[in-house]
Amino acid sequence: SCCHGNRNHLEDPPPEPKAHAGSTCSLSIRYGPILQFKLSDIGEGIMEVTVKEWYVKEGDKVSQFDSICEVQSDKASVTITSRYDGVIRKLYYDVDATALVGKPLVDIETESSPELTQEEDVVETPAMAHDEHTHQEIKGLKTQATPAVRRLAMENNIKLSEVVGTGKDGRILKEDILNFLSKQTGAILPPAPFQEIRPPPAAAAAPKSPPAAMPQAPPTPKPVFTGKDVTQPLTGFHKAMVKTMTAALKIPHFGYCDEVDVTRLVALRAELKPVAEGRGVKLSYMPFFIKAASLGLLQFPILNASVDEACQNITYKAAHNIGLAMDTSQGLLVPNVKNVQMLSVLDIAKELNRLQALGASGQLGTADLTGGTFTLSNIGSIGGTYAKPVILPPEVAIGALGKVQVLPRFDSAGQLIKAQIMKVSWSADHRIIDGATMCRFSNLWREYLENPACMVLDLK
Incomplete structure (x- = not known):
């Protein structure tokens, strides 16, 4: 299973030595072992969590203690951090998907020596204290930013270490990321608002009335409602409320x-x-x-x-x-x-x-x-x-x-x-x-x- 999900994400190997056709295991050996990073038991008898946010994407390089993702149980939010230096090769879950304890969370192609074993592929991150949840270690410097700001930086390929924070104690704010990005690419335009109700195309023009007749006002088209019902599973704290109030x-x-x-x-x-x-x-x-x-x-x-x-x-x-x-x-x-x-x-x-x-x-x-x-x-x-x-x-x-x-x-x-x-x-x-x-x-x-x-x- 070490090679599962990687054939579409590994870079093409050098011309020699040529890998055997159809085999990706030789690539993992060339670039280092690929380990399945499993979701460990986070306590309180929790067996499943909801993935709320990814801080990495496939192909990203990570170092030890870098944030991988944020998960939410029916009791608290927990940030999962990396134990290895390497490259993310596969994400096993989408945002809002349910992750099971003991099952793979991501595949990491490590840059470390082969003595790493699969038994070490479990990371446990306790619930964070007040000051811990806003910190991220980047090349020896402690950069303060919320998960939403880190995600915005990741989506725009911006290193937080290069951004000057204007918040309290040097904390990086959303405005700091936008200002940094605008200096590189120009002004940022807000996205166009989503319209749920839109009128149908205008009806074909009616034939001209005789000169003596009064002009007729064109019929006003009725708006067509295009909204759709959305069904979502109950997760996280909402699921906990169902359980608690049923007992109450x-x-x-x-x-x-x-x-x-x-x-x-x-x-x-x-x-x-x-x-x-x-x-x-x-x-x-x-x-x-x-x-x-x-x-x-x-x-x-x-x-x-x-x-x-x-x-x-x-x-x-x-x-x-x-x-x-x-x-x-x-x-x-x-x-x-x-x-x-x-x-x-x-x-x-x-x-x-x-x-x-x-x-x-x-x-x-x-x-x-x-x-x-x-x-x-x-x-x-x-x-x-x-x-x-x-x-x-x-x-x-x-x-x-x-x-x-x-x-x-x-x-x-x-x-x-x-x-x-x-x-x-x-x-x-x-x-x-x-x-x-x-x-x-x-x-x-x-x-x-x-x-x-x-x-x-x-x-x-």
């Missing part, structure tokens, strides 16, 4: 809704926001919501628990790993902030900034997406007031936060005032959590937010 359907959900007057919290956040920005942290309301939930879980630990499939045993989780439902280009993801019970509001804000940056670039790792014990969904950041959140197994409770609205309310003296009101919708596993417990937790959580000064007494 087995849980009897108990719902509870309330409203929270966050007028004081709005004022407090306005005071602390410039202080946080001075420390390089963007401060939203979510760190307060998450910390208040953690303080409530200390009093009601059953909401931070899980039950086994047979519902015979309950496990109380020591860590408060509070998840945040996040809307991304890849779909709904729920990364979580680890050990909230040990973090300050500012610490939580820093971690949220990191998770949101990774989510926006599609680079959330397995460690960030697993291990959650309790979840909040900030649906109000998009719109809406009430929701019916679905529990994320094996968790037993989830909250959905509506948007903050200015509404009329009465103060303690009976005077009509403007108040900042937010709706909250809770769902709990009614097999182990009763309505009174959910209500008491919600009341405590609401008290912390309506009187943020009370939070100071219980912060650790």
